[in-house]
Amino acid sequence: MRLDVFARGDGRVYDIEMQVARERDLGRRMRYYQAAMDVGELGSGEDFGALPESYVLFFCRHDAYGKGEPAYVIERRCGAHPDLAVGDASPWVVLNASAWEASADPGLRDVLRYLRTGEAEGPLSSEIDALVGVFNEDREWVDRVLTYEQETEMRCRKAREEGREEGREEGEARLAVLVGALLADGRSEDVAAAVEDKVRREELYAELGI
Structure with a gap:
């Protein structure tokens, strides 16, 4: 996840x-x-x-x-x-x-208006809009995000397949929680190992108490 x-x-x-x-x-x-x-x-x-x-x-x-x-x-x-x-x-x-x-909160109203209309009028929405423009111009960053999206979808698809192979409904959820915990901790290499290596996956389950 x-x-x-x-x-x-x-x-x-x-x-x-x-x-x-x-x-x-x-x-x-x-x-x-x-x-x-x-x-x-x-x-x-x-x-x-x-x-x-x-x-x-x-x-x-x-x-x-x-x-x-x-x-x-x-x-x-x-x-x-x-x-x-x-x-x-x-x-x-x-x-x-x-x-x-x-919304009675000016900051929240500003952000929600921006999300709804795309119009940046307040200081926070203007800052967000400026950053969106900067990152959209950075093709290397955009390509990296798209590649990450593709890799994540591939790993999640494989996780679902592994979950079905375990032969029980909770298998998929358990593996997804493990993947989410590892991603949240920045352990991308362990994510790949958890999906591809059953022995390593069991070790990670034990390590994280899942």
Whole structure:
């Protein structure tokens, strides 16, 4: 699994995703990305308290939940007692660019407007737009990203095939979590080994406690 943007800072980790088309299983996707981040952040045998505060953020051009909110902050709570927070420190945030005008936060409104209309008017969106222009002109960078996309898709396809060969439904998910954890840690060589070498894959499962 590949994360669009993985960032770490101030004791927090972030996965930031772009969503242009409507996604029927958005909640399950966020759950999947959350699992990949957590596995990558907690070493084998470490206490669960070592897990950092984490955020999964989806930037959507449309309203994923149809309630007109510019930002949906989703946290796990007790059904019988909604005021009782679970305290897992891992909120999910779904942003809705179609409701950019309703945002009370100037910075968020600026970014959502840019995502929805392509017009850069504020300082943050102008900075982003300038960087987009710079990187689009860098053909070497664009080619490298496209090559990475192709290699990632190939590895994910092979991972799915390996998962089916394991003969159980959880095989594919387990391998995908391993690949996500290794990518998040910058271990690209181990990703290739995990997909292609069953012995090495089992060693990595044991190392990361997957």
